[in-house]
């Protein structure tokens with residue numbers, strides 16, 4: 001199963017990375033980076049309207065290579081200047097061709113909060129995220145035990161990082177709610193089968209109180225898709241492929257948001 005492979009690869013990567021920069025060193029780097037207030041991120045998504053998270057993603061296991069040319073910093077600046085509320089940056093190298101340095105460069109250059117999109121299975125990754133200038137980390141319920149979810153959620157907040165807690169089904173959603181998530185993402189793509197259905201986030205939105213911000217993730221391509229998301233009370237939408245493959249990103253954002 002792809003998720004198991006991703007988790008295994010991430011654990012190996014963390015072993016490698018910690019042999020270059022130790023946990024203690026990474027903690028020191030994180031401590032030397034200004035601490036933000038995660039509540040600002042939560043407030044941003046609770047403000048009226050639908051908030052777009054634009055994703056910077058070169059490749060994915062479901063689509064293969066998405067962007068042959070990958071001027072990641074230009075793409076992020078383009079997003080920043082044309083109305084996104086946050087920018088998601090893939091930092092997973094083996095399957096998504098991501099890099100933590102992309103995030104570091106982008107966070108230094110844009111005004112909106114930046115999300116570390118990776119398969120967090122080690123607290124080291126949270127210190128790394130903070131040290132790189134991230135404001136938000138993704139926590140995927142499916143790959144964490146209850147204890148890990150609780151620990152990483154707490155640690156994220158201690159570091160000034162907001163957590164986007166990702167669920168895919170009702171059971172995972174309950175675990176996200178139980179940990180106290182304030183920003184919940186529901187992936188329309190099943191990471192086990194790659195099947196995409198916008199109905200997944202629509203169905204699960206109904207189970208989450210309106211004061212908890214809810215982001216529909218994946219498979220959103222058109223203005224009509226966005227209208228459906230708006231009608232179903234999403235606070236946010238996370239869009240990767242449709243933006244990455246659009247030659248004119250500013251125009252695509254404008255079209256998607258209908259502004």
Ligand SMILES: O=P(O)(O)OC[C@@H](O)[C@@H](O)c1c[nH]c2ccccc12
Pocket residue numbers: 055057117118166187217218219220238239240241242
């Ligand atoms: O490119 P799309 O279909 O617009 O999807 C973006 C984003 O939702 C997707 O990249 C994603 C959602 N959750 C994830 C978890 C890990 C890796 C990737 C993802």
